[in-house]
Amino acid sequence: MTHFLDDLDTLTTPRTDWTRATAGEIYRAPFNDLIFAAQSVHRRCHKANEVQTSQLLSIKTGGCAEDCGYCNQSAHFDTGLKASKLMPLDDVLEAAEKAKAGGATRFCMGAAWRDLKTRDEDAICDMISGVKAMGMETCVTLGMLSDGQAEKLREAGLDYYNHNLDTAPEDYGRVISTRTYQDRIDTLDRVRGAGIHVCTGGIVGMGEDEAARIGLLTELASMDPHPESVPINHLVAVPGTPLGDSKPLDGIDFVRTIATARILMPKSMVRLSAGREGMSKELQALCFLAGANSIFVGEELLTTPNPEKHEDFDLFKTLGIEPMQLPAE
Numbered sequence: 001m002t003h004f005l006d007d008l009d010t011l012t013t014p015r016t017d018w019t020r021a022t023a024g025e026i027y028r029a030p031f032n033d034l035i036f037a038a039q040s041v042h043r044r045c046h047k048a049n050e051v052q053t054s055q056l057l058s059i060k061t062g063g064c065a066e067d068c069g070y071c072n073q074s075a076h077f078d079t080g081l082k083a084s085k086l087m088p089l090d091d092v093l094e095a096a097e098k099a100k101a102g103g104a105t106r107f108c109m110g111a112a113w114r115d116l117k118t119r120d121e122d123a124i125c126d127m128i129s130g131v132k133a134m135g136m137e138t139c140v141t142l143g144m145l146s147d148g149q150a151e152k153l154r155e156a157g158l159d160y161y162n163h164n165l166d167t168a169p170e171d172y173g174r175v176i177s178t179r180t181y182q183d184r185i186d187t188l189d190r191v192r193g194a195g196i197h198v199c200t201g202g203i204v205g206m207g208e209d210e211a212a213r214i215g216l217l218t219e220l221a222s223m224d225p226h227p228e229s230v231p232i233n234h235l236v237a238v239p240g241t242p243l244g245d246s247k248p249l250d251g252i253d254f255v256r257t258i259a260t261a262r263i264l265m266p267k268s269m270v271r272l273s274a275g276r277e278g279m280s281k282e283l284q285a286l287c288f289l290a291g292a293n294s295i296f297v298g299e300e301l302l303t304t305p306n307p308e309k310h311e312d313f314d315l316f317k318t319l320g321i322e323p324m325q326l327p328a329e
Contacts, residue, residue, distance in 0.1 A: 005029060005037035005263075012044040012266050016224040020211075023218045027210070027260045031252065035290055038259035042291040045266045051316065052106060052269060052294040052324040054139070055099035059127065060086045060111035066143075067178045068166070069242035070203055070235055073112040079240035086111065086123060093130045103313070104297055105326045106137035108162065114179070115144040125156035132157030135326060139199060139229075144179070144187045150194035160229055161191040162199040168215025171208050175243070188223075199229035201271065204257055205249035206235050213257055221264035229294070230261055230268045234275025248278070255286045262291025269294045281315055288319065 005011070005026070026034065042048065063083030064073045072079035096107045109127060116124065124140065131138050139160035140153065150161065165184055166172065172181045184200075191198055200223075202216045220230060234254060237244050261270050272292040276284060297312050316323065 005033055008040055008044060011037065011041050011263055014226055014265070014267055016222050016226070018218050018221045018264055020214055020218045023221070023260060023264060024211075024214045026263055027214050027217075027256050031256070034256060034259050034263075035286075038262040038291045039289055041263055041266050042293070046293055047324075049319075049321050050293065050324050051288065051321050052271075053104050053297045053312070054106035054108055054137075054271075054294065055102070055104040056108040056110060056296050057087075057092065057095050057099075058112070059092055059109045060084065060113065062112055064112040064143075065114040065178065067176060069175045070166075070206060070238075072238040072241055074241070077241050079238055083112075086120060089123065089126050089130065092127045093134075096131045096134060096136065100134055100136055102297070103323055104136070105324060106139060106160075107131045107134075108139040108141070108160075108296075110141045110162075111143070113143040115146065116142045116149055121149065121152055125152060128153060128156040128158050132159075137326070141199075144183055145190050147190070150190045150196055154194045154196050158196055160197045160199045162229075162231070163187050163191065164201050164203070164231065164233075165216060165219055166202050167206065167208055168212040168219065170215065171212040175206060197228040198223070199231065199271075200227045201229075201231035201233065201261075201273070203233040203235050203274070204254065205237075205246060205275070206243050207246045210253070213253075214260070217257070217260050217264055220261070226265045226268050228268060229271055230265055231271040231273040232258055232261060232292070233273040234278070236274050236277070251279075251283045251286075255283070255290050258287045258292050259290035271295065281318070284315065285319055288321065293324075 061084045062073045062081045063075050067074055067076040072081050099107050128138050137159045141162035167175055169181050188198055204213055235246055237246050270292050271294040272287050
């Protein structure tokens with residue numbers, strides 16, 4: 001395996017025939033070998049010291065019909081979160097302007113819905129078009145999509161659609177019962193078919209075993225083509241949710257997850273997502289070394305805490321990292 005990790009020409013060529021056995025060997029490789037290989041792949045495929053900064057806004061909070069065991073927005077759980085209606089367009093665009101002024105180049109909008117309803121399509125499209133007109137990349141996460149909806153979002157200017165697999169197929173039923181794994185795959189197929197970039201990843205630290213983490217990464221790396229954006233979230237345990245008492249994942253295992261994602265999907269943006277508020281600067285630095293090259297900035301991710309923006313940019317300065325800029329038109 002060490003010899004395999006040294007073969008950069010092989011590692012930097014995207015492939016979709018990964019097996020769990022091979023992914024597991026990579027994940028469990030000696031830590032120094034794993035990190036060296038991941039950073040080497042990263043440098044071949046991306047700028048070494050550049051990280052994308054995105055901002056995420058909850059445009060419709062709470063009251064979701066799904067029973068995702070990690071989520072405080074589910075109507076199934078009493079977490080004290082008050083449900084709200086869809087935000088007005090002007091408020092969303094004002095938030096996007098502030099995000100851009102604060103250094104974000106990508107603006108993501110999330111609604112706590114099981115699926116996108118026809119009645120809300122025009123309002124969502126107006127939000128996408130408005131943000132796109134500011135020169136920012138656009139991303140939404142709205143639950144499941146039905147036939148024709150992805151095409152309408154693309155026409156409005158949508159760049160990315162987020163719909164996470166969350167965990168490995170065999171672990172999925174432990175986390176969610178109101179939506180199947182195939183439902184998620186079907187939505188991602190619609191997104192890809194409409195010509196929208198795919199943003200899909202998962203959550204670790206939910207009490208899953210190592211095999212489930214490796215299984216999730218293998219599922220993602222088996223997509224053809226690979227997802228353009230792969231968010232790796234660490235569970236933010238919320239009291240009142242079924243997974244609220246989950247034990248945090250060991251930091252080294254989290255870094256192994258990031259590094260394996262980078263090696264399995266060399267061209268993808270590996271997004272260091274939820275859970276950074278509980279991570280030390282040193283742990284985040286290891287994640288960047290392992291190939292993470294995208295983060296969310298801003299004090300909140302939907303309804304969970306995130307580091308203050310100045311903390312992120314101070315860390316960038318300490319590490320010599322430059323925020324990624326949008327390409328000139």
